[in-house]
Amino acid sequence: MLFNRFVTLLLSALLMVGVFSQVQAAQYQEGKQYQVVSGIPESPGPVVREFFSYNCPHCYHQDPLFLDTAKLLKGKVRFERTPVGAGRTQWIMSQKAYYIANKFNVVAQVHSEIFNRIHEQHLPFQRSQDLIDFFTAQGLQKEELTKVVDSADISLAIANYDAQTQLSGIRGVPSLLVNGKYLIRNQPKDPQALADLIQYLAQK
Numbered sequence: 001m002l003f004n005r006f007v008t009l010l011l012s013a014l015l016m017v018g019v020f021s022q023v024q025a026a027q028y029q030e031g032k033q034y035q036v037v038s039g040i041p042e043s044p045g046p047v048v049r050e051f052f053s054y055n056c057p058h059c060y061h062q063d064p065l066f067l068d069t070a071k072l073l074k075g076k077v078r079f080e081r082t083p084v085g086a087g088r089t090q091w092i093m094s095q096k097a098y099y100i101a102n103k104f105n106v107v108a109q110v111h112s113e114i115f116n117r118i119h120e121q122h123l124p125f126q127r128s129q130d131l132i133d134f135f136t137a138q139g140l141q142k143e144e145l146t147k148v149v150d151s152a153d154i155s156l157a158i159a160n161y162d163a164q165t166q167l168s169g170i171r172g173v174p175s176l177l178v179n180g181k182y183l184i185r186n187q188p189k190d191p192q193a194l195a196d197l198i199q200y201l202a203q204k
Contacts, residue, residue, distance in 0.1 A: 028197060028200050028201075031185075032185065032186060033184070033185060033186055033197060034178075034182045034183060034184050034185055034197070034201055035169075035182075035183045035185055036181060036182060036183075037168065037169030037177070037181060037182075037183045038167065038169060038181075039167065039168065039169065039177065039180040039181035039182075039183075040164050040167045040168055040177070040180045041180060042179060042180035045078055046076070046077040046078065046178075046179060046199075046202035046203065047077065047078040047079075047080055047178070047179060047180070047202070048073070048077055048078070048079055048080070048176055048177070048178045048179075048198050048202065049080045049081070049082055049164075049168075049176070049177045049178075049180070050066055050079070050080070050081045050082070050174055050175070050176055051081075051082050051084050051164075051165060051168060051170050051173050051174065051175045051176075051177065052081060052082075052083060052084065052173050052174045053083060053084045053085075053086070053091050053094055053095075053173055054083070054094040054097065054098070054114045054115055054118055055088070055090050055091050055094050055118055055124060056084075056173050056174065057119065058172075058173065058174060059115075059173055059174045060115045060118075060119045062174050063111075063112070063115060065189065065191060065194065066174070066176075068191035069191045069194045069195050069198070071191075072191055072192060072195040073195050073198060073199065076199060076202075077178075077198055077199060077202045081098065081107075082161050082164045082165060082168075083095040083097075083098040083099075083161055084161070084165050084173050085158060085161065085162055085165075089126070090124045090125065090126060092158065093124070093125035093126060093127070093130070093131065094114070094118075094124070094125060095157075095158050095161055096125070096128075096131055096149065096154055096158070097110075097114055097125055097131055097134070099154050099157045099158070100131060100135055100140075100145065100148060100149070100154075101114075101135075103148065104135075104140055104144075106135075106138060106139075106140070109138060110134075110135075110138055113138070114134075117134070128149045128150055131145070131149050132145045132146060132149060168183070169183055170183065176198070178198055178201040178202055179201065179202055179204075182201040182204065184197065184198070184201070
C-alpha cells in the first residue's frame, strides 16, 4: 500500500510538471516574448547575456531590474555582460571601463558607480586618463592600469565585444540574449517574471 501511494504521488508530480510546462509554452511564444536569432556561441550551461552601455540612459534605468533578476537566477543561470560600443567614442571608453573592471575583478564594486558617474554626475569617460583616475580612486594600482588601458589586449577585447554585438541580432540596448540564440522581446518589468522567462528559454 505504501508503494502504491508512492507511485501515485510520483505520477501526480510528473503530471503537474507536464501541465506546468504546457502552461509555460502557451505563455511564452516565439515572436511575442522572444525571437530566435542566429546568435553567438556560448560556453556550455544556461546563460543570459546582457548587451548594454554605461552611457545608455535606458540601460541605467533598467539596471536595478537586471540586478534583481540576476539574484533570482543565481546558481541556475549564468549572467554575463557585453558592453556595446556602437562606434561612439564615449561608449568605446565605457567598453574599456568594463574590460578593466572585469580584468581586475571589481565589476560588482564599480558597476553602479560607473552608471552614477555618467548619468548623475554627468562625467562620461572621454580619455584614458579618466579611466586611470577613476579606477585608481577605486583602489587599483596606477601602474597596472597604465599598462592595460591602451594595450593590445584591451583592443582585442573591444573587437570581441563588437563581434558579439554584430552577431547577436540585437537592435538596441539594453537587450538580453539567452543561450546565445533567444533574444527577449517585450521584456517583463518585474524581476520574477523576467527570471521565469529567462529560465524557460534557458531550458529549451
